[in-house]
Amino acid sequence: MASAPATRRPVSRARAVATSRFDRRLAEIVSHATEVFCEKGYEGASMRDLSRASGMSLAGLYYYFESKERLLFLIQKHTFTTIVQRLKSRLEGVNDPEQQIRIFILNHLEYFLANPASMKVLSHEAEALKNGFASEVAAIKREYYRICVGLLDDLKRARGLQFSTRIAVLSLFGMMNWIYTWHNSRVDADAEQLADEMSDIFLRGVMTGGKVRR
Amino acid sequence: MASAPATRRPVSRARAVATSRFDRRLAEIVSHATEVFCEKGYEGASMRDLSRASGMSLAGLYYYFESKERLLFLIQKHTFTTIVQRLKSRLEGVNDPEQQIRIFILNHLEYFLANPASMKVLSHEAEALKNGFASEVAAIKREYYRICVGLLDDLKRARGLQFSTRIAVLSLFGMMNWIYTWHNSRVDADAEQLADEMSDIFLRGVMTGGKVRR
DNA sequence: CACTGATTCGAACGTTCGTTCGAATCAGTA
DNA sequence: TACTGATTCGAACGAACGTTCGAATCAGTG
Incomplete structure (x- = not known):
């Protein structure tokens, strides 16, 4: 699993905490996305489906990864x-x-x-x-x-x-x-x-x- | 294989000829579409891809079947x-x-x-x-x-x-x-x-x- | 030739797609 | 408290989607 926001790595002093928080949230999103991809297929699943499944806004997802x-x-x-x-x-x-x-x-x-x-x-x-x-x-x-x-x-x-x-x-x-x-x-x-x-x-x-x- | 246009069956007197002409063309489209679906997947293939592959206009395809x-x-x-x-x-x-x-x-x-x-x-x-x-x-x-x-x-x-x-x-x-x-x-x-x-x-x-x- | 139904197409419909952006909110320190 | 970077979101972007429609063209018969 990665450990940096999609855009620019945050050089945080509280690295351990910040990094793990980011990673935990990413892991949640990945987990929900897996279920959606499983059910509808990769092409068939839309970013809006993933947004709904993970309870995060469409735009918010792009903080965690740069593309579908x-x-x-x-x-x-x-x-x-x-x-x-x-x-x-x-x-x-x-x-x-x-x-x-x-x-x-x-x-x-x-x-x-x-x-x-x-x-x-x-x-x-x-x-x-x-x-x-x-x-x-x-x-x-x-x-x-x-x-x-x-x-x-x-x-x-x-x-x-x-x-x-x-x-x-x-x-x-x-x-x-x-x-x-x-x-x-x-x-x-x-x-x-x-x-x-x-x-x-x-x-x-x-x-x-x-x-x-x- | 079907044997009627997507919308309304044409009651042609020259049934054998007309039907087989229709069926032959449909079979060609099906054949090209199979290649495209194979390569890009069903969801990943667009009607425009199918149009390009079969050499028929986008709208023309819908004469032969009513939906992707x-x-x-x-x-x-x-x-x-x-x-x-x-x-x-x-x-x-x-x-x-x-x-x-x-x-x-x-x-x-x-x-x-x-x-x-x-x-x-x-x-x-x-x-x-x-x-x-x-x-x-x-x-x-x-x-x-x-x-x-x-x-x-x-x-x-x-x-x-x-x-x-x-x-x-x-x-x-x-x-x-x-x-x-x-x-x-x-x-x-x-x-x-x-x-x-x-x-x-x-x-x-x-x-x-x-x-x-x- | 004129006529008719079969076939094809350009252009557009409304919707949904993946992605972006700037502003708002949050959490953590000083 | 004020400040800063991490996180979230509403709104919108242009592109692409599946499908439709009316007009044009074709092929075959009278």
Whole structure:
């Protein structure tokens, strides 16, 4: 999250207090905006919608960020950074490739179900940003993708498997990210069980040798 | 596809000719609009964009459909209807559940890669329609979903398997539909090979008994 | 040719869009 | 208390939005 007004950074002597006040308010706005973007889509949501949702005047919002696009950027960057950071800390000390992949899936789904609006905005509005904003988020995405590729390559090496890592990783992402289109917390399982079921399907699918056909 | 101007149906004596002329022109517009919706999103694409892409004046477009929303509806309905129709004809005469599922996947991916723009608009703009338009497309989607559930239930019965059909079907849809976010025809395999790889992952995943863990 | 309905378009409608600006208000120090 | 920078807002900007309308053009028949 940023820590300066959209226009000019206030060099305040009471830095800690002023900065945190600003950041807290920005975080509130980001949170409300996430819900609105989730519901109406980035293009479909107007600044006036965001104003209404956050209880702040239209003009007031621009004290916290310089454009609607930057607001989407803040949401995506924060969400993606958090999920990668949590993943790294969870993977520490685990060496078995299969366990690592199960952790990858669990981490992804737990965050997904705990922050469905953020994750929908991240998944569904992936093409909405342009130029600098887009490339910064793309860099995080690439890192996240690379981590998963690494885990799968480890698994292949450890078990002497043969399959296209690219297809496998992207299929896995598809399984996981598609959830935003169907998950209903009132009828569907929680993250842990969902992660188990998807992990089973994916890992068996990728680890079982020989053709299933016939 | 419809067969009447947006406002009032022309009761022409040369029905065959007039109707087909109208339909041909509408199909061209739909085709151009699909590309534009694919590239800029439904909300992000303006009627002026569609006018430019199809080479017809802004006002002229409204002779062929009564609103931007109805145009999206035409795209989605035609795409979905076609894919379901092809699936049904391909499934005829096949009885083995595993083969049926492989056909389901192949049919989906072949259409996906042959009509990437249509399928992206279908997948990505699933929530853009409202009320009547939305429910008509939702009905086709439900039928498509139900077919896949039926095939998987058959497989479970035939092989004595145990897994959540709902999770399996939706995971499979995720794998397949996510393709629009990553497929690059210059580096990725063709539909047949892709379908084989995804079928292998999915079917092994769902058919392999016992825990893989440990 | 004249006639008719199908097709196309320029121009404009009223609305909403993202953003800006200057003035007002607030909070915190001196 | 007076002062200062942080924060908020009403009002407006020009641009772009989806849609409409009446007139012009086209194609096909008599």
